[in-house]
Amino acid sequence: xxxxxxxxxxxxxxxxxxxxxxxxxxxxxxxxxxxxxxxxxxxxxxxxxxxxxxxxxxxxxxxxxxxxxxxxxxxxxxxxxxxxxxxxxxxxxxxxxxxxxxxxxxxxxxxxxxxxxxxxxxxxx
Amino acid sequence: xxxxxxxxxxxxxxxxxxxxxxxxxxxxxxxxxxxxxxxxxxxxxxxxxxxxxxxxxxxxxxxxxxxxxxxxxxxxxxxxxxxxxxxxxxxxxxxxxxxxxxxxxxxxxxxxxxxxxxxxxxxxxxxxxxxxxxxxxxxxxxxxxxxxxxxxxxxxxxxxxxxxxxxxxxxxxxxxxxxxxxxxxxxxxxxxxxxxxxxxxxxxxxxxxxxxxxxxxxxxxxxxxxxxxxxxxxxxxxxxxxxxxxxxxxxxxxxxxxxxxxxxxxxxxxxxxxxxxxxxxxxxxxxxxxxxxxxxxxxxxxxxxxxxxxxxxxxxxxxxxxxxxxxxx
Numbered sequence: 001x002x003x004x005x006x007x008x009x010x011x012x013x014x015x016x017x018x019x020x021x022x023x024x025x026x027x028x029x030x031x032x033x034x035x036x037x038x039x040x041x042x043x044x045x046x047x048x049x050x051x052x053x054x055x056x057x058x059x060x061x062x063x064x065x066x067x068x069x070x071x072x073x074x075x076x077x078x079x080x081x082x083x084x085x086x087x088x089x090x091x092x093x094x095x096x097x098x099x100x101x102x103x104x105x106x107x108x109x110x111x112x113x114x115x116x117x118x119x120x121x122x123x124x125x
Numbered sequence: 126x127x128x129x130x131x132x133x134x135x136x137x138x139x140x141x142x143x144x145x146x147x148x149x150x151x152x153x154x155x156x157x158x159x160x161x162x163x164x165x166x167x168x169x170x171x172x173x174x175x176x177x178x179x180x181x182x183x184x185x186x187x188x189x190x191x192x193x194x195x196x197x198x199x200x201x202x203x204x205x206x207x208x209x210x211x212x213x214x215x216x217x218x219x220x221x222x223x224x225x226x227x228x229x230x231x232x233x234x235x236x237x238x239x240x241x242x243x244x245x246x247x248x249x250x251x252x253x254x255x256x257x258x259x260x261x262x263x264x265x266x267x268x269x270x271x272x273x274x275x276x277x278x279x280x281x282x283x284x285x286x287x288x289x290x291x292x293x294x295x296x297x298x299x300x301x302x303x304x305x306x307x308x309x310x311x312x313x314x315x316x317x318x319x320x321x322x323x324x325x326x327x328x329x330x331x332x333x334x335x336x337x338x339x340x341x342x343x344x345x346x347x348x349x350x351x352x353x354x355x356x357x358x359x360x361x362x363x364x365x366x367x368x369x370x371x372x373x374x375x376x377x378x379x380x381x382x383x384x385x386x387x388x389x390x391x392x393x394x395x396x397x398x399x400x401x402x403x404x405x406x407x408x409x410x411x412x413x414x415x416x417x418x419x420x421x422x423x424x425x426x427x428x429x430x431x432x433x434x435x436x437x438x439x440x441x442x443x444x445x446x447x448x449x450x451x452x453x454x
Binding site: 006007008009010011012013014016017018020021022024025026028029032033036037038039040041043045046047048049050051055058059060063067070071073074077078081082084085088089090091092096099102103106110113116117122123 | 134138139142143145146147149150196197198199200201202203204205206212215216219220221222223224226227228239240241242245246247264266267268269270271272276279280283284286287290291294295297298301302303353358359362363364367426429430433434437438441444445448451452
């Protein structure tokens with residue numbers, strides 16, 4: 001029973017942190033801020049900064065960030081990490097069989113990593 | 126000591142929790158304020174100059190003056206920016222940086238710790254939310270520097286999150302628990318801090334956490350000499366202050382995580398627990414400033430390659446080695 005209370009009370013504590021974390025910026029930016037700071041926008045002040053020259057075009061354009069393949073790899077390995085956590089936490093209960101299974105799981109992912117490596121996915125150029 | 130954590134909820138225990146959360150908020154803000162001051166002094170010392178020494182005795186009130194100055198500065202939202210997202214981004218970035226403090230055990234009696242069963246996972250999951258804030262800030266600014274900074278930031282933080290997460294699996298394996306307090310107790314029980322048996326994991330963690338914090342030599346997202354300031358170019362006044370606050374909050378939280386997982390947390394001889402914790406946190410933070418004063422910046426292609434080709438295999442080797450040693454024992 002004490003364990004259950006520990007569980008709920010822990011998350012209630014986290015909720016308080018969350019609420020305080022939202023209240024601080026909201027309070028500083030929307031309540032306290034407008035009372036203290038000036039508000040005198042001019043059209044020159046509101047232009048986009050581009051090292052002093054007039055901004056050329058828009059920043060919302062298509063551009064190649066080599067981002068998509070890294071994001072895919074990230075998903076694969078992040079989910080892998082997630083699977084490893086419960087295994088690691090109960091390692092001493094699961095024993096050798098689970099360890100061998102986890103080695104096989106890792107081995108398959110390492111093959112995936114090596115494939116990506118050979119296909120030059122890991123180069124940022 | 127009265128323990129609010131294992132009792133049914135009553136009015137005093139809710140008030141105690143609320144006070145605890147406020148105390149941690151004030152503590153974190155104080156630590157951030159003086160971390161910035163210490164950073165400027167240490168960098169000054171390492172570069173043979175004086176650093177801030179005018180505001181108050183020894184310049185101790187310098188950061189407070191800076192914060193007050195930012196508070197009374199005009200808040201400029203560029204006309205071309207996506208207004209709603211632009212205003213929301215600093216909050217999205219900041220909120221998780223404070224919420225992660227809930228799980229870090231600051232002292233032996235850890236009255237101010239949520240003591241969650243999934244502490245390590247909670248930290249990693251929440252800290253990933255900040256990436257959204259940074260990317261939104263870069264995109265919503267409608268500025269080329271900001272966009273590139275935000276993109277770089279997201280790619281870097283995603284890439285380094287993998288070795289960071291994997292380097293912690295070894296620690297979890299050693300302790301058999303994801304609870305940060307249990308991990309400290311396990312280290313105390315073994316009589317050996319994780320930094321020795323997990324030295325490989327520790328090295329990976331140290332490098333990956335530096336990259337996660339966007340600190341030198343991995344400060345590409347805000348590389349002053351190429352991107353002006355990265356994702357927060359267009360931010361002024363207190364919105365900018367919240368991005369800075371987020372950065373230093375994470376420095377503090379990451380130092381706490383490092384101390385807890387690898388350096389034995391609050392355990393140590395003679396001195397009280399909170400003081401040991403403070404010493405270890407300071408060591409980590411000092412190490413970061415030392416790096417900042419010493420190393421030049423990585424190139425963006427080197428940065429990505431390093432994470433996937435060096436740190437990830439190293440973290441996997443560490444994991445398998447730990448598993449083998451644990452299985453034989």
